[in-house]
Amino acid sequence: MGKEETSLGKYLLQLKDCELTQEMNSKSSESFFSLFHEEIWPKNSCILNQEKLFYHFYIILSGRIKMYQVDAIHGKELTLFLLTKNDVFDLSCLLDGCKHNVYYECLDDAKVLAAPMEDLRNWFKDNPEHYQKILMYAGKQLRVLENFVSDITFSDIFTRLLNLLLKNVNQNSKNLELINDLPNKEIANLIGSTRAVVNRHLQKLKQNGSLKISRKKMEIKNLKILIRLLEDKKHTSYKS
Structure with missing residues (x-):
């Protein structure tokens, strides 16, 4: 068994509950995961550069990563999502192609899969049957955010x-x-x-x-x- 096949099997097992990859056949899974490479981010690592989010898409393999906003005047933070294994980001950039003014910080040592954003967009164009999963995931996140706004208000x-x-x-x-x-x-x-x-x-x-x-x-x-x-x-x- 080759190295790529071993990695594919490992990722399929680790991400068996990831909504984006569920129900993919072996051919789709192989082409999908071939776009990604593994990165390790130490605890307290921060992603403050919008360029990094704009050009790359991430799936979390392990660890917790918070997505947050900061009040530019008073410096107060508000955590919008606490992301963990099977979660993805930045979904907004993937869908609309625009920069997203949010920040991320690792609350643990985190391991992620990263793929070039444009390559992933092209993959979904070539595999439109899987685009529904992206929309369902986005809808779920919108409902979470809606409940959060109602709660905080x-x-x-x-x-x-x-x-x-x-x-x-x-x-x-x-x-x-x-x-x-x-x-x-x-x-x-x-x-x-x-x-x-x-x-x-x-x-x-x-x-x-x-x-x-x-x-x-x-x-x-x-x-x-x-x-x-x-x-x-x-x-x-x-x-x-």
């Missing part, structure tokens, strides 16, 4: 925090994932708040027995309390 910070925690609970294990080891500053960036405010709310959740918080980890101690708190907030909001 209409909900108070405590409700946003509860929503964030419950959204990241694994439905099978009931464990908190993806955000369980993030510092309070990163949690705050995900809900449009500040580290001090998030810390105050987390301490309340620790005191009521719903969370266990250590120096570098946060765990769900009583899921029912979190669910009840969110239901109470929604009920109070509806009444008012």
